[in-house]
Amino acid sequence: MSSAPALLATRSTTVRFGGLVAVKDLDLTVAPGQVFGLIGPNGAGKTTIFNVLTGVYRPTSGDVQFEGQSIVGLPPHAIARRGLARTFQNIRLFGELSVLENVMTACHNQSRSGVLATILRTRRQQAEEREQREFALELLERFGLASQQHAPAKSLSYGNQRRLEIARALATRPKALLLDEPAAGMNPQESLALMRQIRQLREDFKLTVVLVEHNMRVVMGACEQIHVVEQGQTIAVGTPDEIKQDVRVIAAYLGRA
Numbered sequence: 001m002s003s004a005p006a007l008l009a010t011r012s013t014t015v016r017f018g019g020l021v022a023v024k025d026l027d028l029t030v031a032p033g034q035v036f037g038l039i040g041p042n043g044a045g046k047t048t049i050f051n052v053l054t055g056v057y058r059p060t061s062g063d064v065q066f067e068g069q070s071i072v073g074l075p076p077h078a079i080a081r082r083g084l085a086r087t088f089q090n091i092r093l094f095g096e097l098s099v100l101e102n103v104m105t106a107c108h109n110q111s112r113s114g115v116l117a118t119i120l121r122t123r124r125q126q127a128e129e130r131e132q133r134e135f136a137l138e139l140l141e142r143f144g145l146a147s148q149q150h151a152p153a154k155s156l157s158y159g160n161q162r163r164l165e166i167a168r169a170l171a172t173r174p175k176a177l178l179l180d181e182p183a184a185g186m187n188p189q190e191s192l193a194l195m196r197q198i199r200q201l202r203e204d205f206k207l208t209v210v211l212v213e214h215n216m217r218v219v220m221g222a223c224e225q226i227h228v229v230e231q232g233q234t235i236a237v238g239t240p241d242e243i244k245q246d247v248r249v250i251a252a253y254l255g256r257a
């Protein structure tokens with residue numbers, strides 16, 4: 001395991017749903033600047049772990065830490081404000097709003113102006129809005145969506161909706177970005193392009209990226225560190241090369257093939 005201080009970590013984290021133990025005694029450590037993959041067969045607990053990291057679920061026991069501080073009990077918006085952004089397995093865009101508006105609303109959540117300033121539309125607030133619009137457009141440009149900025153989000157192709165979700169998450173200027181199956185529904189070329197883009201985003205935005213993804217080419221190509229869970233428990237942690245050769249990982253995947 002990495003000796004760098006963790007940006008994001010779970011410590012002996014357990015999540016129960018009634019009698020079902022979805023996550024058991026999980027110790028997960030994401031170092032700053034890493035592209036980190038969380039993988040495992042269907043039902044292994046990956047989405048539950050994302051939900052615990054982002055405050056959607058409170059762990060039954062154990063701790064969750066961001067920048068060395070416990071975030072257990074904080075609501076999702078408070079965790080997001082600390083710099084943890086995510087996308088969802090099921091796309092959650094404002095379908096009727098334009099592509100640009102979808103990104104702008106995410107920028108607004110980070111706005112530094114107070115309510116009074118918003119009502120009075122002070123000069124500072126106008127400048128902030130201009131800055132947000134420019135940043136939103138820059139993000140859309142990066143994801144090849146600028147030409148569709150005025151189209152309603154629901155009119156985009158499935159792959160483009162996934163890209164827009166990532167742009168929305170980046171608009172909050174996060175320190176860590178959690179992506180839940182970003183390559184779902186993409187063809188092999190698109191997945192490959194996405195993989196490169198994730199690494200580029202990490203460089204350009206000094207990000208840490210945590211990825212849940214079933215597409216192994218994307219995971220192996222994009223991630224430096226991979227954490228494998230099965231039935232809520234860790235079965236391996238290592239580099240892509242180590243994970244590819246791990247007998248427990250091979251058995252977990254072949255056993256379900």
Ligand SMILES: Nc1ncnc2c1ncn2[C@@H]1O[C@H](COP(=O)(O)OP(=O)(O)OP(=O)(O)O)[C@@H](O)[C@H]1O
Nearest residue numbers: 017020021022040041042043044045046047048049
């Ligand atoms: N809200 C919930 N209430 C009850 N059980 C749940 C809930 N959420 C998840 N589970 C159960 O917890 C286990 C882990 O589910 P989870 O969705 O986290 O797995 P996953 O690895 O993300 O799966 P997939 O790859 O299919 O998305 C499963 O058995 C699932 O049925």
